[in-house]
Amino acid sequence: MRRADRLIQILLLMRGRSLVTAQQLSQALEVSERTVYRDMADLLASGAPIDGEAGVGYRLRRGFEPPPVQFTAEELLALSLGARMVAAWTDPALARAAGNAARKISGVLPEASAASLDEVPIHAPGRRPYPLELMEPIRMAIAERHKLRLHYSAPEATSERIVHPLGLFFWGNRWTATAWCELRQDFRSFRLDRIDTLETLEERFEPVSGRTLEDYLNREREWREAEERKAASSRSGS
Numbered sequence: 001m002r003r004a005d006r007l008i009q010i011l012l013l014m015r016g017r018s019l020v021t022a023q024q025l026s027q028a029l030e031v032s033e034r035t036v037y038r039d040m041a042d043l044l045a046s047g048a049p050i051d052g053e054a055g056v057g058y059r060l061r062r063g064f065e066p067p068p069v070q071f072t073a074e075e076l077l078a079l080s081l082g083a084r085m086v087a088a089w090t091d092p093a094l095a096r097a098a099g100n101a102a103r104k105i106s107g108v109l110p111e112a113s114a115a116s117l118d119e120v121p122i123h124a125p126g127r128r129p130y131p132l133e134l135m136e137p138i139r140m141a142i143a144e145r146h147k148l149r150l151h152y153s154a155p156e157a158t159s160e161r162i163v164h165p166l167g168l169f170f171w172g173n174r175w176t177a178t179a180w181c182e183l184r185q186d187f188r189s190f191r192l193d194r195i196d197t198l199e200t201l202e203e204r205f206e207p208v209s210g211r212t213l214e215d216y217l218n219r220e221r222e223w224r225e226a227e228e229r230k231a232a233s234s235r236s237g238s
Contacts, residue, residue: 005072006031007039011048011060019057077120079105085124089170091135134192138177141165141200145207148179149199152190163188164205166213180211187216 013028014020022036037054052058086098141148142165150161163179181188
């Protein structure tokens with residue numbers, strides 16, 4: 001990445017965030033923290049409206065708009081492929097939105113760049129072993145915090161669950177809905193292809209500490225880290 005492009009990326013990464021650290025920027029940009037500190041010093045010297053300091057964090061003052069940016073060829077490829085994947089692997093509403101977004105992007109690009117989007121040789125043919133129509137009501141229930149009633153067929157048994165939907169996850173060959181399950185009083189992930197019926201309830205749920213998507217992701221991360229430590233310990237002992 002050219003240095004000028006990296007400076008613009010720093011401003012874009014800071015936009016809308018209350019505080020960002022050099023470590024977070026270095027991870028996002030795949031450069032060293034020393035490089036981030038140098039870039040930040042240059043931005044400050046050029047008059048960029050940034051508050052903060054090294055070792056604490058930085059924030060962009062309200063009202064500042066980064067200059068217009070152009071997509072690189074790789075970024076255009078990623079956008080085109082992303083739109084095709086959404087169209088192939090999600091519900092009809094999101095598929096239409098992906099198509100509309102792709103057309104809007106193409107409409108504001110230079111003619112040569114717009115033509116290159118249609119020539120991207122990477123495709124995402126859909127293989128849909130699950131009911132895509134379930135995705136939209138689950139998405140809406142997550143956004144509006146409505147409880148769901150599921151009739152779910154697992155290999156061992158069929159059950160009815162009242163759940164607080166938190167997120168949808170794509171695993172390459174299937175989608176799962178992660179939720180807080182009132183029956184189990186714990187997080188559970190439900191494969192969409194095993195949901196027999198789904199009902200959106202009028203009753204809403206509120207975020208409760210220990211039951212949020214962030215809590216679920218933190219627990220999964222801690223589990224993975226523990227497994228990695230166990231595997232490393234096993235290797236060192238062998």
